[in-house]
Each structure stands twice: as structure tokens, then as C-alpha cells.
Amino acid sequence: MKPLLQVQQLEMEYADGTKALRGISFDVHKGEFIAVIGPSGAGKSTLLRSINRLVTPTSGDIVYEGESLMTAKGTGLRKLRSNIGMIFQHYNVVDRLSVLENVLHGNLGRMSIMSGLFNRYSEAQKEMAIHLLKKVGLENEIRKRVDELSGGQRQRVGVCRALAQNPALILADEPIASLDPKSSAIVMESIYENCLEQGIACLVNLHQVDVAKKYATRIIAIQKGQILFDGKPEDLTDELIVRLYEGKEDELLAS
Numbered sequence: 352m353k354p355l356l357q358v359q360q361l362e363m364e365y366a367d368g369t370k371a372l373r374g375i376s377f378d379v380h381k382g383e384f385i386a387v388i389g390p391s392g393a394g395k396s397t398l399l400r401s402i403n404r405l406v407t408p409t410s411g412d413i414v415y416e417g418e419s420l421m422t423a424k425g426t427g428l429r430k431l432r433s434n435i436g437m438i439f440q441h442y443n444v445v446d447r448l449s450v451l452e453n454v455l456h457g458n459l460g461r462m463s464i465m466s467g468l469f470n471r472y473s474e475a476q477k478e479m480a481i482h483l484l485k486k487v488g489l490e491n492e493i494r495k496r497v498d499e500l501s502g503g504q505r506q507r508v509g510v511c512r513a514l515a516q517n518p519a520l521i522l523a524d525e526p527i528a529s530l531d532p533k534s535s536a537i538v539m540e541s542i543y544e545n546c547l548e549q550g551i552a553c554l555v556n557l558h559q560v561d562v563a564k565k566y567a568t569r570i571i572a573i574q575k576g577q578i579l580f581d582g583k584p585e586d587l588t589d590e591l592i593v594r595l596y597e598g599k600e601d602e603l604l605a606s
């Protein structure tokens with residue numbers, strides 16, 4: 352099976368000289384649910400943000416279904432990005448808009464600029480957005496403004512917005528880092544179940560090793576911008592986890 356995404360020898364050096372990624376390579380296949388773990392500052396966010404070019408890596412390549420995201424520009428980049436849904440730690444929802452409007456925004460990447468500008472959503476897009484909101488238990492919040500919601504509810508809106516895009520790949524950057532345990536479980540379940548049902552591949556950055564082991568079909572552990580482990584959750588031994596968090600054991604205890 353051809354990979355959906357290929358990350359090849361990715362390097363990222365920020366303007367201040369910080370080397371966040373030092374030659375990261377891996378392939379992602381359809382339907383994989385991959386947890387990216389590692390201590391604070393390991394490069395997890397930089398990796399996810401590089402994949403959809405929110406940051407531009409210094410070198411290497413990111414190939415989505417045979418097309419390079421590194422060389423894509425303008426409409427080409429927009430088209431490639433429309434296949435990739437993003438979920439952020441701080442939700443990135445628009446507070447003054449309703450829950451439904453926020454989810455409908457997930458369609459923007461696939462709409463013409465004029466239709467998007469005037470919010471000309473089709474009935475099918477509205478039905479799909481409502482269907483997704485019902486699935487995550489937000490059926491009573493559809494018309495509310497997003498700033499009336501709790502953090503966990505906002506993140507469920509963020510999940511629905513990413514799904515409304517009908518993506519083949521979802522990148523979730525620490526989606527549960529700001530949530531309490533109960534909300535975390537609801538959000539993780541909603542990401543996991545929808546990805547599984549729709550065959551969406553997912554790369555999810557997580558601080559909690561136990562959550563990674565519970566959901567992931569594969570774990571990639573990053574340390575100082577390099578891959579320390581890439582394999583099945585059951586093969587990630589306690590020794591490896593201790594090595595991964597060496598010097599930052601407090602993060603492991605806090606998670």
C-alpha cells in the first residue's frame with residue numbers, strides 16, 4: 352500500500368538557531384492512528400506544524416499522496432492542505448461565532464473564495480455539520496456562541512470543524528493538554544472513533560504516555576528533534592520511556 356504521507360529527512364532550524372527537528376523520517380498509511388510523544392521541547396509541535404506548512408522546514412520533504420508540500424504554493428498548497436484537518440491545543444475557534452458556523456468553517460478550504468467569503472454553505476454541508484455535532488454530544492449547543500462553551504465543548508467544536516473538512520489526515524497538536532481528565536476522555540474518544548469510522552489517518556501529539564498507549568496503533572517517540580522509537584505501543588518498554596524523559600521525569604509524573 353502506498354503511503355498517504357511521507358516525511359523525509361525533515362530538519363527545522365528556527366531563526367534564533369534552535370534546531371527543533373534533526374532529520375525526521377517516517378511514512379503514514381491510511382487509517383493509522385499515530386501518537387507522537389516526547390518531553391517538552393522535543394519538537395512535536397514543530398513536526399505537526401511543518402507537515403501542513405504552518406512553519407516552513409529548513410530542509411527535507413513532506414510528500415502527500417505523491418505531491419510535495421514543500422514546493423507547493425498558492426492554490427496548490429491550499430488544495431493539499433484541504434485534505435489535512437488540524438486540531439489545536441487552544442481550540443482556535445472563533446468566539447463570536449456560533450458552534451455551527453465554526454464547524455462550517457471546516458469547509459472553507461474546499462470552497463471557492465467567493466462562496467467562502469459570503470458563507471454560502473450548501474444544505475448538505477449544514478446537515479453534515481449538525482450530524483457531526485450530534486455525534487460528539489453538542490446537539491443542544493448548535494446555535495450557541497462558542498464563547499458560552501466550556502473548554503472541553505470548545506475542543507469538540509474544534510474536532511467537528513476538522514472532520515467537516517472531510518480530511519484524509521488529521522493533525523492534532525496536544526488536543527487534550529488544556530482539559531480536565533473527563534473532558535480529555537470525551538475529546539480523545541471523539542477523535543479516535545471518527546477517524547476509525549472514516550478511515551482517517553491521525554497524528555496526535557500527546558504528553559500522556561498512558562493515553563498514547565490506549566488509543567494509538569503506532570507510537571513515534573521524539574527526543575531532541577530525533578526519533579527515538581517508532582513502533583507498536585506494546586513494544587514501547589518502560590526502559591524506553593525512562594530514556595525518553597531522561598532529565599524531564601517530572602513531566603512523566605505530572606501527565
Ligand SMILES: Nc1ncnc2c1ncn2[C@@H]1O[C@H](COP(=O)(O)OP(=O)(O)OP(=O)(O)O)[C@@H](O)[C@H]1O
Binds near residue numbers: 366370389391392396
Ligand atoms: N518560534 C520559535 N522560535 C524559536 N524556537 C522555537 C520556536 N518554536 C519552538 N521553538 C523551539 O523549538 C524546540 C521544539 O519546540 P516544540 O514546541 O516543537 O516542542 P514540543 O515537543 O512540541 O514541546 P511542548 O510539548 O512543550 O509543546 C524547542 O526548543 C522550542 O523552544
